[in-house]
Amino acid sequence: MWEQTEMDLVESEVVVVGGGYAGLAAALRLHDAGVDFTLVEAADRVGGRVLTEIRADGVTLDHGGQWVGPTQTHLLALADRFGCATFPTWETGKHVEVWHDGGTVPYLGAAPADGPGIAEYTRVSEVLDELARTVDTQQPWRTTRFAEWDAQTAESFFRAQTDDPDARRRLALAVQGLWCAEPYEISLFHVLFYIAAAGGYEQLMETRDCAQDSRFVTGAAGPARAVAGLLGGGVRLGEQAQSIEYDEGGVRVRTASTVFEARRAIVALPPQAVRTIRFTPGLPVSRDGWLSHSPMGRVAKVHAVYDAPFWRAAGLSGVATLYDDGPVGVVFDNSPDDASRGVLVGFVYGDRVTDWSDLDDARRRAAVLESFTTVVGQRAARPLDYTEKIWSRDTFARGGYEAYVTPGGWTGYGRRGWREPTGTVHWAGTETASVWNGYIDGAISSGLRAADEVVSTLSSHAEG
Numbered sequence: 001m002w003e004q005t006e007m008d009l010v011e012s013e014v015v016v017v018g019g020g021y022a023g024l025a026a027a028l029r030l031h032d033a034g035v036d037f038t039l040v041e042a043a044d045r046v047g048g049r050v051l052t053e054i055r056a057d058g059v060t061l062d063h064g065g066q067w068v069g070p071t072q073t074h075l076l077a078l079a080d081r082f083g084c085a086t087f088p089t090w091e092t093g094k095h096v097e098v099w100h101d102g103g104t105v106p107y108l109g110a111a112p113a114d115g116p117g118i119a120e121y122t123r124v125s126e127v128l129d130e131l132a133r134t135v136d137t138q139q140p141w142r143t144t145r146f147a148e149w150d151a152q153t154a155e156s157f158f159r160a161q162t163d164d165p166d167a168r169r170r171l172a173l174a175v176q177g178l179w180c181a182e183p184y185e186i187s188l189f190h191v192l193f194y195i196a197a198a199g200g201y202e203q204l205m206e207t208r209d210c211a212q213d214s215r216f217v218t219g220a221a222g223p224a225r226a227v228a229g230l231l232g233g234g235v236r237l238g239e240q241a242q243s244i245e246y247d248e249g250g251v252r253v254r255t256a257s258t259v260f261e262a263r264r265a266i267v268a269l270p271p272q273a274v275r276t277i278r279f280t281p282g283l284p285v286s287r288d289g290w291l292s293h294s295p296m297g298r299v300a301k302v303h304a305v306y307d308a309p310f311w312r313a314a315g316l317s318g319v320a321t322l323y324d325d326g327p328v329g330v331v332f333d334n335s336p337d338d339a340s341r342g343v344l345v346g347f348v349y350g351d352r353v354t355d356w357s358d359l360d361d362a363r364r365r366a367a368v369l370e371s372f373t374t375v376v377g378q379r380a381a382r383p384l385d386y387t388e389k390i391w392s393r394d395t396f397a398r399g400g401y402e403a404y405v406t407p408g409g410w411t412g413y414g415r416r417g418w419r420e421p422t423g424t425v426h427w428a429g430t431e432t433a434s435v436w437n438g439y440i441d442g443a444i445s446s447g448l449r450a451a452d453e454v455v456s457t458l459s460s461h462a463e464g
C-alpha cells in the first residue's frame with residue numbers, strides 16, 4: 001500500500017516530470033490526443049537547458065541551447081506551429097584560429113587549408129564518420145563492433161590513429177566542443193553513436209545547413225514558452241519531484257506540498273536529475289547502472305555585449321577556435337539579427353571549466369575577455385555587458401550540453417537501461433533520442449516517443 005499523506009492530491013491520467021523541451025513535447029502530444037495530464041517542473045520557468053534572457057538593455061541572450069539546423073525537423077515544426085522565426089547565424093568574414101603557441105591565423109571556410117595537424121585531423125574525422133555509418137541508432141547494441149568500441153575511450157582511439165600532437169589537439173577540441181568532456185572520459189562507441197544520430201560529423205561541426213545554421217529571433221525558449229502558454233494550468237511550476245512510487249496500478253509523484261497521482265509517468269529529466277529522485281521500488285540495476293555511466297558534460301557559456309559588432313568592419317566573422325591556455329575554446333558572433341548590438345559568445349569546456357570556475361568573478365571575466373581580445377582585438381576588453389552561465393552549477397541540469405556515456409555504459413546497461421520503460425514509468429529527455437541525441441530536436445522527439453508509448457498502453461488497457 002502507498003503511504004497515506006495530508007498533502008494536496010492532484011489526479012490525472014499521466015504525470016510528466018520535467019518542463020524542458022522533452023517534457024513539453026510529451027505534454028503537448030498528450031494534450032493534442034485529448035489525454036488528461038499534469039506536467040510538474042521544479043524551476044519557476046519552462047525550457048530547462050534552454051534559457052533565454054532579455055538583458056537590461058534589451059539584448060536577447062541564450063545561455064543554453066540556441067542553434068537549429070535544417071535537418072532538426074521536430075524543432076522546426078514546433079517553432080513553425082507557434083510562429084517562432086529564425087535567422088541565419090552570422091559567419092561572414094574571416095574566422096580565426098588561435099594556436100597553442102599563441103599564433104593567430106585568420107582563414108576562410110571550414111578550417112585553415114594547411115594549419116598544423118589539419119591533414120591528420122581530417123583523416124581521423126573521416127574514419128570516425130565511416131565507423132559511425134555502421135551504428136544502429138535505434139538498437140545500438142546490434143552494431144557489429146559495439147562492445148569493442150564501447151571498451152575504448154575517444155582518447156585511446158585517437159592515440160591508436162595518429163602520433164601527430166597537433167591533430168590530437170584538434171580532435172580534443174572537437175570532443176570538448178561536442179560533448180563538453182575530455183577524450184579520456186568518453187566511450188568511443190558513444191562518440192560514434194552520437195555522430196550517427198546527427199547524420200554525420202559535418203552536421204555536428206559546421207554552421208551553414210548544419211547544426212549551427214540558425215538562431216531564434218525571440219531566443220530558443222520562444223517555442224517552449226508558447227507550448228507552456230497553450231497548456232496553461234496543466235503546467236505546474238516550482239514543483240520538484242522528490243520521490244516516485246510506482247506499481248502496475250499507477251504512479252505517485254511527490255513534491256514538497258503535493259502528490260500527483262496518475263496511471264503513467266513520463267520522466268523527462270537529464271540522467272543526473274533522475275538520480276536525485278527516490279524511487280519505490282528502487283530502479284532496476286540496468287537503469288541505475290545506465291544513469292551512473294551518464295555524467296553531464298562540463299560547460300560554461302559566456303557573453304560579452306558591445307555597442308556594435310565592430311569586428312565585422314575589420315573583415316572578421318567573430319568565429320574562432322582557440323587552442324591556447326585561455327579558458328575559451330570556441331567563439332561565435334551572437335549579435336542580434338539587426339546588429340543593433342555586437343555580441344560575442346564563448347564556450348568554456350571540460351577540464352578548462354573545472355579550473356576557470358574556481359577563479360573569483362573578476363579573474364574569470366578577465367580571462368574570458370583576454371580570449372576575446374585575442375580573437376577580435378583590444379576593443380573586446382571593454383564590453384557594455386558581460387554575463388556567464390556555468391551549467392555544472394545549475395541546480396536542476398547539473399551540467400550540459402547533455403550527458404555523455406562512459407566506457408562500458410552502453411555494453412553493461414544500454415539494452416535495458418537506456419530508455420526501456422520501467423513498469424508504469426516511461427523515460428524521455430534528449431539523452432534517450434535516436435536522432436539528434438543531445439540536441440533540442442532530440443529532446444522533442446524523445447518526448448513524442450514517450451507520449452506515444454503511454455497513449456498506446458493506455459488505449460490497449462482500455463480495449464482489454
Ligand SMILES: Cc1cc2nc3c(=O)[nH]c(=O)nc-3n(C[C@H](O)[C@H](O)[C@H](O)COP(=O)(O)OP(=O)(O)OC[C@H]3O[C@@H](n4cnc5c(N)ncnc54)[C@H](O)[C@@H]3O)c2cc1C
Nearest residue numbers: 018020021022042048049065066067241400429430438440
Ligand atoms: C550551454 C548549452 C548549449 C547548448 N547548445 C545547443 C544548441 O545550440 N542547439 C541544440 O539543439 N541544443 C543545444 N544544447 C542542448 C539542449 O539545450 C538540450 O539537449 C535540451 O534542451 C534538453 O532538453 P530536455 O527536455 O531533454 O532536458 P532539460 O532541458 O534539462 O529539461 C529537464 C527539466 O526538468 C526539470 N527538472 C529537473 N529535476 C526535476 C525534478 N526533480 N522535478 C521536476 N522537474 C525537474 C528541469 O528544471 C528542466 O526544466 C545546449 C545545452 C547547453 C547547456
